[in-house]
Amino acid sequence: MSALSKLSGDDHPVSFAAGAVAAAIGFLALGLAWYFALILGMVVSGLLEFGIREVPPDTDDYDAEQYELWDAMTDDDPNHGGDGESDEVARLRERYARGEIDEQQFERELEAALDAEMPDATAEPSEQREPLREREG
Numbered sequence: 001m002s003a004l005s006k007l008s009g010d011d012h013p014v015s016f017a018a019g020a021v022a023a024a025i026g027f028l029a030l031g032l033a034w035y036f037a038l039i040l041g042m043v044v045s046g047l048l049e050f051g052i053r054e055v056p057p058d059t060d061d062y063d064a065e066q067y068e069l070w071d072a073m074t075d076d077d078p079n080h081g082g083d084g085e086s087d088e089v090a091r092l093r094e095r096y097a098r099g100e101i102d103e104q105q106f107e108r109e110l111e112a113a114l115d116a117e118m119p120d121a122t123a124e125p126s127e128q129r130e131p132l133r134e135r136e137g
Contacts, residue, residue: 019045
C-alpha cells in the first residue's frame with residue numbers, strides 16, 4: 001500500500017494534491033502560519049472533493065445513486081426523471097394515450113389540473129407574500 005493511499009483514504013488524489021499545493025503556497029508564498037496554511041489546504045481540498053463527487057455531470061450521464069446529496073438538495077425524485085411533471089398530468093397523459101378520453105376532455109382536465117397546481121394568479125401580490133412575512137418576523 002502506497003503512502004498516498006494511506007493518507008487519502010476515500011479522497012480523490014486530485015483533491016489531495018490540490019490541498020497540498022494550496023497549503024504549500026499559503027505557507028511559503030503568502031507567509032501564513034503553518035496552521036493557517038493547513039486550514040487553507042483542507043478547505044481547497046474539501047471544495048474540490050465536493051465538486052468531484054457531488055456535482056452531477058450532463059443529464060445524459062446522470063446516475064442518481066452516485067449523487068445522493070444533489071438529489072436531496074434539489075428534491076428531485078431519481079425515479080421520476082426530473083421533468084417536473086405532476087402525477088395528475090402523467091395520469092391524464094396515460095389515459096389519453098390508451099384512448100380512454102378524447103382530445104377535448106384531455107385538454108379540459110389538463111387545464112383543470114394545471115390550474116389546481118398553480119398559485120392563484122388573481123390574488124394580490126401582497127396576499128401571496130404574506131406567509132413569507134410571517135415566517136421572517
